[in-house]
Amino acid sequence: MKINPAYEKELVLIILYSSLFFIVVAIVLVVFFYYSRKKIIQKEVEKRSLVIQHQREQLRAVIITQEDERKRIAQDLHDDISSKLNIVSLNSYLLNTPNLLDNEISEITKNIIDLVGKALENTRRIAHDLLPPVFDQFGLDAGVEELCLEFICSKAVQVNYKNEVEFDKADNDRHLHVFRILQELMNNSLRHGKAKNISVLFENINGGVNCRYSDDGVGFDVNSKENKNGLGMKNIESRVDLLNGMITFESELNKGIQVVFNF
Amino acid sequence: MNKILAFIGYFFLLLNFILFFKSIAHRGKAYRLFVFYLGLILIVQIWSELLIRQKTNNLFLSHFYFIGQFVILTLFYFNLLKKVDLQRKIVKGASITVLLILGWQYFNNPSLFFEFNLLEIFVTSFVIIIYAVFHFFNLLNEKKEFYYINIGVVMYLFGSTILFLAGNFMISLNPEINQLPWIFNSFLYIVYHVFIFVEWKKSYSKKKLNS
Numbered sequence: 001m002k003i004n005p006a007y008e009k010e011l012v013l014i015i016l017y018s019s020l021f022f023i024v025v026a027i028v029l030v031v032f033f034y035y036s037r038k039k040i041i042q043k044e045v046e047k048r049s050l051v052i053q054h055q056r057e058q059l060r061a062v063i064i065t066q067e068d069e070r071k072r073i074a075q076d077l078h079d080d081i082s083s084k085l086n087i088v089s090l091n092s093y094l095l096n097t098p099n100l101l102d103n104e105i106s107e108i109t110k111n112i113i114d115l116v117g118k119a120l121e122n123t124r125r126i127a128h129d130l131l132p133p134v135f136d137q138f139g140l141d142a143g144v145e146e147l148c149l150e151f152i153c154s155k156a157v158q159v160n161y162k163n164e165v166e167f168d169k170a171d172n173d174r175h176l177h178v179f180r181i182l183q184e185l186m187n188n189s190l191r192h193g194k195a196k197n198i199s200v201l202f203e204n205i206n207g208g209v210n211c212r213y214s215d216d217g218v219g220f221d222v223n224s225k226e227n228k229n230g231l232g233m234k235n236i237e238s239r240v241d242l243l244n245g246m247i248t249f250e251s252e253l254n255k256g257i258q259v260v261f262n263f
Numbered sequence: 264m265n266k267i268l269a270f271i272g273y274f275f276l277l278l279n280f281i282l283f284f285k286s287i288a289h290r291g292k293a294y295r296l297f298v299f300y301l302g303l304i305l306i307v308q309i310w311s312e313l314l315i316r317q318k319t320n321n322l323f324l325s326h327f328y329f330i331g332q333f334v335i336l337t338l339f340y341f342n343l344l345k346k347v348d349l350q351r352k353i354v355k356g357a358s359i360t361v362l363l364i365l366g367w368q369y370f371n372n373p374s375l376f377f378e379f380n381l382l383e384i385f386v387t388s389f390v391i392i393i394y395a396v397f398h399f400f401n402l403l404n405e406k407k408e409f410y411y412i413n414i415g416v417v418m419y420l421f422g423s424t425i426l427f428l429a430g431n432f433m434i435s436l437n438p439e440i441n442q443l444p445w446i447f448n449s450f451l452y453i454v455y456h457v458f459i460f461v462e463w464k465k466s467y468s469k470k471k472l473n474s
Contacts, residue, residue: 008440009440015429016443016444019425020422022424023418027418029396030399033403037402
Protein backbone atom coordinates (compact mmCIF):
# COMPACT_ATOMS: atom_id res chain seq x y z
CA MET A 1 0.00 0.00 0.00
CA LYS A 2 1.58 3.29 -1.13
CA ILE A 3 0.32 6.59 0.15
CA ASN A 4 1.23 10.10 -0.91
CA PRO A 5 3.81 11.49 1.62
CA ALA A 6 1.79 14.66 2.20
CA TYR A 7 -1.19 12.53 3.18
CA GLU A 8 1.01 10.39 5.33
CA LYS A 9 2.00 13.37 7.39
CA GLU A 10 -1.59 14.49 7.62
CA LEU A 11 -2.69 11.06 8.77
CA VAL A 12 -0.07 10.85 11.47
CA LEU A 13 -1.13 14.28 12.65
CA ILE A 14 -4.74 13.17 12.76
CA ILE A 15 -3.75 10.18 14.86
CA LEU A 16 -1.76 12.35 17.23
CA TYR A 17 -4.51 14.91 17.55
CA SER A 18 -7.17 12.29 18.20
CA SER A 19 -5.00 10.86 20.92
CA LEU A 20 -4.51 14.32 22.36
CA PHE A 21 -8.22 14.93 22.16
CA PHE A 22 -8.94 11.81 24.17
CA ILE A 23 -6.34 12.78 26.73
CA VAL A 24 -8.01 16.15 27.14
CA VAL A 25 -11.32 14.33 27.62
CA ALA A 26 -9.66 12.21 30.31
CA ILE A 27 -8.25 15.29 32.01
CA VAL A 28 -11.65 16.98 31.94
CA LEU A 29 -13.14 13.85 33.49
CA VAL A 30 -10.54 13.82 36.25
CA VAL A 31 -10.94 17.53 36.98
CA PHE A 32 -14.70 17.15 37.02
CA PHE A 33 -14.34 14.26 39.45
CA TYR A 34 -11.96 16.23 41.63
CA TYR A 35 -14.29 19.19 42.06
CA SER A 36 -17.43 17.10 42.48
CA ARG A 37 -15.72 15.15 45.20
CA LYS A 38 -14.65 18.33 46.94
CA LYS A 39 -18.17 19.69 46.81
CA ILE A 40 -19.79 16.49 48.02
CA ILE A 41 -17.38 16.13 50.91
CA GLN A 42 -17.88 19.74 51.91
CA LYS A 43 -21.64 19.23 51.94
CA GLU A 44 -21.27 16.12 54.03
CA VAL A 45 -19.08 17.88 56.56
CA GLU A 46 -21.63 20.66 56.84
CA LYS A 47 -24.41 18.17 57.36
CA ARG A 48 -22.51 16.35 60.06
CA SER A 49 -21.56 19.46 61.95
CA LEU A 50 -25.22 20.44 61.95
CA VAL A 51 -26.15 17.10 63.44
CA ILE A 52 -23.43 17.41 66.04
CA GLN A 53 -24.58 20.89 66.96
CA HIS A 54 -28.13 19.66 67.32
CA GLN A 55 -27.00 16.82 69.55
CA ARG A 56 -25.00 19.21 71.65
CA GLU A 57 -27.98 21.42 72.19
CA GLN A 58 -30.09 18.46 73.17
CA LEU A 59 -27.46 17.31 75.60
CA ARG A 60 -27.30 20.76 77.08
CA ALA A 61 -31.06 20.81 77.48
CA VAL A 62 -30.98 17.42 79.17
CA ILE A 63 -28.32 18.51 81.64
CA ILE A 64 -30.07 21.77 82.48
CA THR A 65 -33.37 20.00 83.00
CA GLN A 66 -31.67 17.48 85.21
CA GLU A 67 -30.18 20.22 87.33
CA ASP A 68 -33.53 22.03 87.55
CA GLU A 69 -35.20 18.83 88.59
CA ARG A 70 -32.60 18.23 91.31
CA LYS A 71 -33.09 21.76 92.54
CA ARG A 72 -36.83 21.24 92.69
CA ILE A 73 -36.51 17.95 94.57
CA ALA A 74 -34.01 19.47 96.99
CA GLN A 75 -36.40 22.35 97.59
CA ASP A 76 -39.34 20.02 98.12
CA LEU A 77 -37.38 17.88 100.55
CA HIS A 78 -36.11 20.89 102.42
CA ASP A 79 -39.39 22.79 102.61
CA ASP A 80 -41.89 20.01 103.06
CA ILE A 81 -40.10 17.25 104.86
CA SER A 82 -36.97 18.46 106.63
CA SER A 83 -38.81 21.35 108.25
CA LYS A 84 -41.53 19.03 109.56
CA LEU A 85 -39.08 16.42 110.77
CA ASN A 86 -37.17 19.18 112.54
CA ILE A 87 -40.19 20.08 114.57
CA VAL A 88 -40.86 16.39 115.24
CA SER A 89 -37.38 16.03 116.62
CA LEU A 90 -37.80 19.15 118.80
CA ASN A 91 -41.08 17.79 120.13
CA SER A 92 -39.48 14.42 120.88
CA TYR A 93 -36.84 16.16 122.96
CA LEU A 94 -39.60 17.94 124.82
CA LEU A 95 -40.97 14.55 125.83
CA ASN A 96 -37.77 13.95 127.74
CA THR A 97 -38.28 16.94 130.03
CA PRO A 98 -38.99 15.75 133.55
CA ASN A 99 -42.32 16.34 135.37
CA LEU A 100 -44.48 16.76 132.32
CA LEU A 101 -48.21 16.91 132.85
CA ASP A 102 -50.39 14.31 131.19
CA ASN A 103 -52.17 16.78 128.96
CA GLU A 104 -48.84 18.28 127.91
CA ILE A 105 -47.60 14.83 126.93
CA SER A 106 -50.71 14.12 124.96
CA GLU A 107 -50.46 17.51 123.19
CA ILE A 108 -46.84 16.90 122.23
CA THR A 109 -47.66 13.39 121.00
CA LYS A 110 -50.55 14.72 119.01
CA ASN A 111 -48.23 17.30 117.41
CA ILE A 112 -45.71 14.61 116.55
CA ILE A 113 -48.32 12.36 115.01
CA ASP A 114 -49.77 15.26 113.01
CA LEU A 115 -46.40 16.33 111.69
CA VAL A 116 -45.25 12.84 110.82
CA GLY A 117 -48.51 12.31 109.00
CA LYS A 118 -47.99 15.48 106.98
CA ALA A 119 -44.38 14.54 106.24
CA LEU A 120 -45.57 11.16 105.05
CA GLU A 121 -48.17 12.71 102.83
CA ASN A 122 -45.58 15.08 101.39
CA THR A 123 -43.18 12.23 100.66
CA ARG A 124 -45.95 10.50 98.81
CA ARG A 125 -46.68 13.63 96.81
CA ILE A 126 -43.02 14.15 95.93
CA ALA A 127 -42.67 10.54 94.89
CA HIS A 128 -45.84 10.85 92.85
CA ASP A 129 -44.51 13.92 91.08
CA LEU A 130 -41.33 12.08 90.21
CA LEU A 131 -43.03 9.02 88.84
CA PRO A 132 -46.77 8.55 89.10
CA PRO A 133 -47.41 5.13 90.64
CA VAL A 134 -50.51 4.70 88.49
CA PHE A 135 -48.37 4.95 85.39
CA ASP A 136 -45.85 2.59 86.87
CA GLN A 137 -48.42 -0.03 87.78
CA PHE A 138 -51.14 0.28 85.18
CA GLY A 139 -49.34 1.65 82.15
CA LEU A 140 -49.58 4.62 79.87
CA ASP A 141 -53.33 4.73 79.39
CA ALA A 142 -54.08 4.90 83.12
CA GLY A 143 -51.19 7.29 83.68
CA VAL A 144 -52.41 9.74 81.07
CA GLU A 145 -55.96 9.44 82.34
CA GLU A 146 -54.81 10.34 85.83
CA LEU A 147 -52.76 13.20 84.47
CA CYS A 148 -55.82 14.55 82.67
CA LEU A 149 -57.91 14.20 85.83
CA GLU A 150 -55.35 16.19 87.76
CA PHE A 151 -55.53 18.98 85.22
CA ILE A 152 -59.32 18.91 85.25
CA CYS A 153 -59.29 19.10 89.04
CA SER A 154 -57.34 22.34 88.84
CA LYS A 155 -60.58 23.78 87.30
CA ALA A 156 -58.55 25.89 84.93
CA VAL A 157 -58.84 23.66 81.93
CA GLN A 158 -61.05 21.02 80.35
CA VAL A 159 -59.22 17.93 79.06
CA ASN A 160 -60.64 15.57 76.48
CA TYR A 161 -58.75 12.28 76.42
CA LYS A 162 -59.39 9.47 73.98
CA ASN A 163 -57.42 6.30 73.48
CA GLU A 164 -57.88 3.78 70.65
CA VAL A 165 -54.74 1.82 71.35
CA GLU A 166 -53.97 -1.15 73.54
CA PHE A 167 -50.63 -0.43 75.23
CA ASP A 168 -48.31 -3.21 76.22
CA LYS A 169 -46.94 -2.80 79.73
CA ALA A 170 -43.63 -4.32 78.66
CA ASP A 171 -43.05 -1.10 76.71
CA ASN A 172 -43.34 1.09 79.80
CA ASP A 173 -39.81 2.42 79.39
CA ARG A 174 -40.74 3.86 76.03
CA HIS A 175 -44.16 4.97 77.20
CA LEU A 176 -42.62 6.98 80.00
CA HIS A 177 -41.20 9.30 77.31
CA VAL A 178 -44.67 9.69 75.82
CA PHE A 179 -46.04 10.44 79.28
CA ARG A 180 -43.37 13.06 79.90
CA ILE A 181 -43.98 14.66 76.52
CA LEU A 182 -47.68 14.97 77.28
CA GLN A 183 -46.92 16.29 80.75
CA GLU A 184 -44.66 18.94 79.27
CA LEU A 185 -47.18 19.85 76.56
CA MET A 186 -50.04 20.14 79.05
CA ASN A 187 -47.98 22.20 81.44
CA ASN A 188 -47.05 24.51 78.60
CA SER A 189 -50.67 24.80 77.42
CA LEU A 190 -51.76 25.78 80.89
CA ARG A 191 -48.86 27.99 81.85
CA HIS A 192 -47.95 29.77 78.61
CA GLY A 193 -50.93 29.04 76.40
CA LYS A 194 -53.70 29.87 78.88
CA ALA A 195 -55.71 27.16 77.16
CA LYS A 196 -59.28 26.37 78.13
CA ASN A 197 -59.58 23.08 76.30
CA ILE A 198 -57.02 20.40 75.64
CA SER A 199 -57.51 17.24 73.66
CA VAL A 200 -55.32 14.16 73.61
CA LEU A 201 -55.83 11.26 71.21
CA PHE A 202 -53.90 8.02 70.69
CA GLU A 203 -54.59 6.19 67.43
CA ASN A 204 -53.18 3.22 65.55
CA ILE A 205 -51.63 4.13 62.21
CA ASN A 206 -49.70 1.69 60.00
CA GLY A 207 -48.65 -0.50 62.88
CA GLY A 208 -47.34 2.47 64.88
CA VAL A 209 -49.07 4.71 67.38
CA ASN A 210 -49.89 8.31 66.61
CA CYS A 211 -50.52 10.83 69.33
CA ARG A 212 -52.50 13.96 68.44
CA TYR A 213 -52.43 16.79 70.92
CA SER A 214 -54.17 20.12 70.55
CA ASP A 215 -55.26 23.06 72.66
CA ASP A 216 -57.05 26.36 72.10
CA GLY A 217 -54.57 28.59 73.85
CA VAL A 218 -52.69 31.61 72.57
CA GLY A 219 -50.31 29.48 70.51
CA PHE A 220 -46.89 30.60 69.44
CA ASP A 221 -44.80 31.34 66.39
CA VAL A 222 -43.44 27.96 65.28
CA ASN A 223 -40.65 29.52 63.24
CA SER A 224 -39.23 31.73 65.94
CA LYS A 225 -35.82 30.65 67.07
CA GLU A 226 -36.55 31.46 70.66
CA ASN A 227 -39.39 28.98 70.83
CA LYS A 228 -37.55 26.33 68.87
CA ASN A 229 -34.58 26.40 71.17
CA GLY A 230 -36.56 26.53 74.40
CA LEU A 231 -35.69 23.88 76.94
CA GLY A 232 -39.11 22.27 76.91
CA MET A 233 -39.07 21.97 73.14
CA LYS A 234 -35.58 20.51 73.14
CA ASN A 235 -36.61 17.98 75.73
CA ILE A 236 -39.66 16.94 73.75
CA GLU A 237 -37.53 16.58 70.63
CA SER A 238 -34.94 14.48 72.43
CA ARG A 239 -37.62 12.18 73.72
CA VAL A 240 -39.22 11.79 70.29
CA ASP A 241 -35.73 11.06 68.95
CA LEU A 242 -35.32 8.36 71.56
CA LEU A 243 -38.64 6.88 70.44
CA ASN A 244 -37.40 6.93 66.80
CA GLY A 245 -40.48 8.96 66.02
CA MET A 246 -41.34 12.11 64.14
CA ILE A 247 -42.94 15.19 65.59
CA THR A 248 -44.68 18.13 63.96
CA PHE A 249 -45.80 21.34 65.60
CA GLU A 250 -48.44 23.52 64.06
CA SER A 251 -49.41 26.75 65.66
CA GLU A 252 -50.22 30.35 65.01
CA LEU A 253 -50.67 33.20 67.42
CA ASN A 254 -54.11 32.99 69.09
CA LYS A 255 -55.00 29.80 67.23
CA GLY A 256 -53.84 27.20 69.72
CA ILE A 257 -51.39 24.48 68.86
CA GLN A 258 -51.56 21.06 67.22
CA VAL A 259 -48.81 18.58 67.90
CA VAL A 260 -48.60 15.19 66.23
CA PHE A 261 -45.95 12.62 67.00
CA ASN A 262 -45.62 8.91 66.46
CA PHE A 263 -43.78 6.16 68.30
CA MET B 264 14.37 9.66 20.80
CA ASN B 265 11.78 6.92 21.10
CA LYS B 266 14.38 4.58 22.56
CA ILE B 267 15.26 6.99 25.33
CA LEU B 268 11.65 7.63 26.25
CA ALA B 269 10.88 3.93 26.13
CA PHE B 270 13.75 3.17 28.47
CA ILE B 271 12.65 5.87 30.90
CA GLY B 272 9.24 4.16 30.81
CA TYR B 273 10.80 0.75 31.50
CA PHE B 274 12.80 2.24 34.31
CA PHE B 275 9.66 3.61 35.95
CA LEU B 276 7.88 0.31 35.43
CA LEU B 277 10.70 -1.58 37.11
CA LEU B 278 10.91 0.98 39.90
CA ASN B 279 7.16 0.86 40.55
CA PHE B 280 7.15 -2.90 40.48
CA ILE B 281 9.92 -3.07 43.07
CA LEU B 282 8.37 -0.40 45.28
CA PHE B 283 4.94 -2.01 45.24
CA PHE B 284 6.35 -5.50 45.56
CA LYS B 285 8.29 -4.58 48.70
CA SER B 286 5.24 -4.17 50.91
CA ILE B 287 2.99 -6.75 49.30
CA ALA B 288 2.79 -8.88 52.45
CA HIS B 289 0.35 -6.81 54.50
CA ARG B 290 -1.86 -5.50 51.74
CA GLY B 291 -5.30 -6.38 50.46
CA LYS B 292 -6.23 -8.42 47.44
CA ALA B 293 -6.60 -5.42 45.11
CA TYR B 294 -3.06 -4.30 45.94
CA ARG B 295 -1.68 -7.75 45.18
CA LEU B 296 -3.53 -7.89 41.90
CA PHE B 297 -2.03 -4.58 40.96
CA VAL B 298 1.48 -5.80 41.74
CA PHE B 299 0.71 -8.85 39.65
CA TYR B 300 -0.32 -6.54 36.83
CA LEU B 301 2.93 -4.58 37.05
CA GLY B 302 4.85 -7.87 37.03
CA LEU B 303 3.00 -9.08 33.95
CA ILE B 304 3.67 -5.94 31.90
CA LEU B 305 7.26 -5.99 33.04
CA ILE B 306 7.67 -9.52 31.67
CA VAL B 307 5.92 -8.62 28.42
CA GLN B 308 8.17 -5.58 27.98
CA ILE B 309 11.37 -7.48 28.65
CA TRP B 310 10.31 -10.27 26.34
CA SER B 311 9.42 -7.90 23.52
CA GLU B 312 12.73 -6.09 23.96
CA LEU B 313 14.53 -9.44 23.66
CA LEU B 314 12.60 -10.28 20.49
CA ILE B 315 13.52 -6.91 18.99
CA ARG B 316 17.17 -7.69 19.65
CA GLN B 317 16.75 -10.96 17.76
CA LYS B 318 14.92 -9.07 15.01
CA THR B 319 11.83 -11.27 15.23
CA ASN B 320 8.23 -10.18 15.10
CA ASN B 321 7.08 -9.34 18.61
CA LEU B 322 3.57 -8.24 17.73
CA PHE B 323 1.98 -11.40 19.10
CA LEU B 324 3.06 -10.17 22.51
CA SER B 325 0.60 -7.30 22.19
CA HIS B 326 -2.15 -9.84 22.77
CA PHE B 327 -0.60 -10.99 25.99
CA TYR B 328 -0.29 -7.38 26.91
CA PHE B 329 -3.87 -6.36 26.13
CA ILE B 330 -5.64 -9.47 27.28
CA GLY B 331 -3.42 -9.87 30.34
CA GLN B 332 -3.97 -6.22 31.23
CA PHE B 333 -7.67 -6.65 30.68
CA VAL B 334 -8.00 -9.77 32.84
CA ILE B 335 -5.91 -8.51 35.74
CA LEU B 336 -7.32 -5.00 35.77
CA THR B 337 -10.81 -6.47 35.60
CA LEU B 338 -10.08 -8.54 38.70
CA PHE B 339 -8.48 -5.49 40.29
CA TYR B 340 -11.55 -3.33 39.73
CA PHE B 341 -13.89 -6.18 40.58
CA ASN B 342 -12.21 -6.17 43.97
CA LEU B 343 -12.40 -2.42 44.36
CA LEU B 344 -16.07 -2.20 43.43
CA LYS B 345 -17.12 -4.45 46.28
CA LYS B 346 -19.72 -2.19 47.74
CA VAL B 347 -22.00 -1.77 44.77
CA ASP B 348 -23.64 -4.94 43.62
CA LEU B 349 -24.89 -3.56 40.31
CA GLN B 350 -21.39 -2.46 39.31
CA ARG B 351 -20.00 -5.87 40.13
CA LYS B 352 -22.66 -7.52 38.02
CA ILE B 353 -21.83 -5.23 35.11
CA VAL B 354 -18.11 -5.95 35.48
CA LYS B 355 -18.76 -9.68 35.54
CA GLY B 356 -21.11 -9.60 32.56
CA ALA B 357 -18.96 -7.27 30.46
CA SER B 358 -15.74 -9.14 31.12
CA ILE B 359 -17.16 -12.53 30.26
CA THR B 360 -18.76 -11.14 27.09
CA VAL B 361 -15.48 -9.52 26.01
CA LEU B 362 -13.48 -12.70 26.57
CA LEU B 363 -16.06 -14.81 24.73
CA ILE B 364 -16.08 -12.43 21.75
CA LEU B 365 -12.29 -12.37 21.55
CA GLY B 366 -12.04 -16.14 21.94
CA TRP B 367 -14.54 -16.64 19.16
CA GLN B 368 -12.66 -14.16 16.96
CA TYR B 369 -9.31 -15.90 17.41
CA PHE B 370 -10.93 -19.26 16.84
CA ASN B 371 -12.29 -18.07 13.48
CA ASN B 372 -9.21 -16.18 12.39
CA PRO B 373 -5.99 -17.35 14.07
CA SER B 374 -3.85 -15.21 11.75
CA LEU B 375 -4.94 -12.20 13.78
CA PHE B 376 -2.40 -13.35 16.28
CA PHE B 377 0.48 -11.78 14.32
CA GLU B 378 -0.84 -8.28 13.95
CA PHE B 379 -2.60 -5.69 16.11
CA ASN B 380 -6.12 -6.89 16.75
CA LEU B 381 -8.16 -3.70 16.58
CA LEU B 382 -11.29 -5.09 18.18
CA GLU B 383 -9.23 -6.47 21.03
CA ILE B 384 -7.48 -3.15 21.62
CA PHE B 385 -10.69 -1.18 21.47
CA VAL B 386 -12.85 -3.44 23.56
CA THR B 387 -10.38 -4.18 26.35
CA SER B 388 -9.38 -0.53 26.82
CA PHE B 389 -12.90 0.74 26.57
CA VAL B 390 -14.25 -1.66 29.17
CA ILE B 391 -11.41 -0.93 31.59
CA ILE B 392 -12.11 2.80 31.24
CA ILE B 393 -15.71 2.12 32.23
CA TYR B 394 -14.57 0.24 35.33
CA ALA B 395 -12.23 3.10 36.20
CA VAL B 396 -15.11 5.56 35.91
CA PHE B 397 -17.16 3.34 38.24
CA HIS B 398 -14.33 3.52 40.70
CA PHE B 399 -14.15 7.30 40.37
CA PHE B 400 -17.86 7.47 41.01
CA ASN B 401 -17.52 5.40 44.17
CA LEU B 402 -14.65 7.54 45.39
CA LEU B 403 -16.84 10.65 45.25
CA ASN B 404 -17.82 10.42 48.89
CA GLU B 405 -15.18 8.07 50.24
CA LYS B 406 -11.56 7.87 51.19
CA LYS B 407 -9.23 8.04 48.21
CA GLU B 408 -8.12 4.50 47.47
CA PHE B 409 -6.04 3.78 44.35
CA TYR B 410 -6.99 7.30 43.31
CA TYR B 411 -3.81 8.19 41.43
CA ILE B 412 -3.56 4.79 39.80
CA ASN B 413 -7.09 5.28 38.57
CA ILE B 414 -6.23 8.68 37.11
CA GLY B 415 -3.20 7.10 35.41
CA VAL B 416 -5.27 4.25 33.98
CA VAL B 417 -7.92 6.58 32.58
CA MET B 418 -5.40 8.99 31.03
CA TYR B 419 -3.18 6.33 29.54
CA LEU B 420 -5.96 4.20 28.11
CA PHE B 421 -7.79 7.20 26.68
CA GLY B 422 -4.64 8.46 25.00
CA SER B 423 -2.92 5.26 23.92
CA THR B 424 -5.88 3.29 22.62
CA ILE B 425 -6.16 5.41 19.49
CA LEU B 426 -2.39 5.04 18.88
CA PHE B 427 -2.58 1.26 19.09
CA LEU B 428 -5.65 1.25 16.89
CA ALA B 429 -3.60 3.00 14.24
CA GLY B 430 -0.73 0.54 14.78
CA ASN B 431 -1.30 -1.77 11.80
CA PHE B 432 -1.89 1.17 9.56
CA MET B 433 1.24 3.01 10.65
CA ILE B 434 3.48 0.10 9.72
CA SER B 435 2.65 0.89 6.10
CA LEU B 436 3.68 4.52 6.48
CA ASN B 437 6.99 6.18 5.84
CA PRO B 438 9.39 5.14 8.66
CA GLU B 439 10.46 8.75 9.09
CA ILE B 440 7.15 9.87 10.43
CA ASN B 441 5.51 6.71 11.69
CA GLN B 442 7.65 6.89 14.79
CA LEU B 443 5.92 10.01 16.01
CA PRO B 444 2.85 8.30 17.52
CA TRP B 445 5.09 5.77 19.23
CA ILE B 446 7.14 8.54 20.77
CA PHE B 447 3.95 10.06 21.99
CA ASN B 448 2.87 6.71 23.37
CA SER B 449 6.15 6.31 25.25
CA PHE B 450 5.62 9.71 26.71
CA LEU B 451 2.11 8.80 27.84
CA TYR B 452 3.47 5.61 29.29
CA ILE B 453 5.89 7.61 31.44
CA VAL B 454 3.03 9.81 32.62
CA TYR B 455 1.07 6.70 33.52
CA HIS B 456 3.91 5.33 35.60
CA VAL B 457 4.50 8.67 37.24
CA PHE B 458 0.91 8.48 38.49
CA ILE B 459 1.49 4.95 39.78
CA PHE B 460 4.62 6.20 41.48
CA VAL B 461 2.70 9.09 43.05
CA GLU B 462 0.17 6.57 44.35
CA TRP B 463 2.94 4.64 46.03
CA LYS B 464 4.46 7.80 47.45
CA LYS B 465 1.16 9.14 48.80
CA SER B 466 -0.48 5.98 50.04
CA TYR B 467 2.11 3.35 50.72
CA SER B 468 5.54 4.84 51.34
CA LYS B 469 4.77 5.84 54.93
CA LYS B 470 3.65 2.39 55.97
CA LYS B 471 5.78 2.28 59.09
CA LEU B 472 4.25 5.39 60.55
CA ASN B 473 0.87 3.74 60.76
CA SER B 474 1.83 0.31 62.01
